[in-house]
Amino acid sequence: MSVLQQRRRLGDLLIEANLVTTEQIEQTLLEKEAGEKLGEALLRKGLLTENQLIDVLEQQLGIPKVSLYNYPFDEKLFNLIPKTVAKKNCLIPLKREENELQVAMADPMDFYLINDLRLSTGFQIAPVIATRDDITRSIAKYYDLQDFIEEFRDIRNLTTQLDPQTEDVQDESSPVVQLVNSILQSAIGQHASDIHIDPKQNNILVRIRVDGKLQNERTLPKDIQSVLLARIKIMAELDVTERRLPQDGRIRLLVDIRQIDLRISTLPTIFGEKVVIRILDMTHSVTHINQLGFSKNNLFKYKKMIQSPHGLVLITGPTGSGKSSTLYASLNQLNDEDVNIISIKDPVEYQLNGINQVQINSSIGMTFASGLRSVLRQDPNIIMVGEIRDRETAEIAVRASLTGHLVLSTLHTNDSIGTVMRLIDMGVEPFLVASSLVGVVSQRLVRKICLDCKTPVEVTKREEEIFAAHGMKPSQLYQGKGCASCSMTGYRGRISIQELLSIDDSIRRAVLNQEPVNNLYDAARKNGTIFLLEDGLQKVLAGITTTEEVLNVAGLKE
16 A cells, blocks of 8 residues: 555544635645655644644554653653654653553654664563654653653752862863753743753752743752853853853754744842753744735735835734744745845844844944944845834935835834824824835734634633724634643633724824824724724634633724
8 A cells, every 4th residue: 555545644634623614635746845745744734733643543553642741650661762863853752561562652663663662671662653842742751751850869068169170160061061051942842832841949940831821831849050051151151250240142943843033031039040941943934924924905905015016014022922923924025036125133033044133232333323324235126124112223224225225124103193193202203104114013922822722712701892892703712721732721822912094194294283192093094093902802703712811912092
């Protein structure tokens, strides 16, 4: 029986389960990469979840599936399969019954691997299916954890003066090095955006931010604090002996053939230095404008905005609202051989081929304003300014947009209309704002309902009132009841909600005449602007997120 026939049968099962359509299967078969399985291609395209695929594989192959969330692992079995083998092949031993070893595998059809495991362990291997993320998290969390703590007890003498060349914080086989690697791998495996290492009075708390929410990852003994921080500082090329001043650094790692950038920030506290590690995963960065979560109408408007030959386009929102992702996806859309694109950023998060990227360095006088002046002498077509922070940068950006350049930038404001007023408050003349501004996107990030535990819920009276106030009537809403895939939160992944203001003649007249803010809102509504809360409620109706999530970030205007 050919591999193609097996793939076709899998496609038929997915269609019968109403998970995908015939057209999606046919299109995926045409677009899948060489050597890629149909299931892997469907996962990559986001057409189904790994759990949905496993349910069908369980039916097709007759191999049971298992959830590793809070699974009672037998740590003695970890000695049978080395961590390197477990990581490389994405598997983990579960339990032993007489001469049989049950192993959770991402690919239980790898018969060569099963045979190798049988020879190396001396046991008959009983494979079960688990998701790749589930196995990765479990490996990082459980393998060798107790050994780390025991070995750290033997190096308490390193908690005072530390030499950067100390073997214990440099040697790859050292427990401190392995512990830091374990923390990083666990966070990356859970798609965390940040790692917080918080020193407390009696211990060290390690927390990770997943989908915008902080959660406890592990607690470490207080007596390893110095060596732990020393290792991180050495990796980031920071001053190990400086504990009184904040420091910033950068680490580049290759984790499972994935390029990971880490931004390190230290801050002295009363119980020692707190460290925050920002994780920038190149493989999970948004690179296409269609992945930004725009509604069909807003996507059409935004593409039209950034295709303007000149003018100023601003992306606004608080820190952590996905502004950089929108900027980079926009540059990726505009990137072409016949245009000169230059970006000025602090820091440069992602590197894009074909785009000249400039790193800000305020310590030597390389600010956004000075960098922008220099960029204008480089014959650019499109300029991306990471952030407009002051009047000088704002004026240069506005004037650049009036002299034949398309300028993309960000601003910290609450909504799109507030952006117009903020530019005027910064000292930019109203006629310059009206002439230069093409459009504004105000955005926030909301958590998406986990597709593996998504369930319908009744609409509450309060929700009916909220939707009715915006001309909507919900017939069916959803929420996640919590499962292993989402760590019992009911949410997995995030999506943007946007408020897109396209500057037309009526808004330009209102800005030029310095009319009240209410007039600007009225003009925006007349030109078809869908405000932030409304866009969020539309995504609730579509079953993507919940009313609670949208209200948490957009709020209600009484």
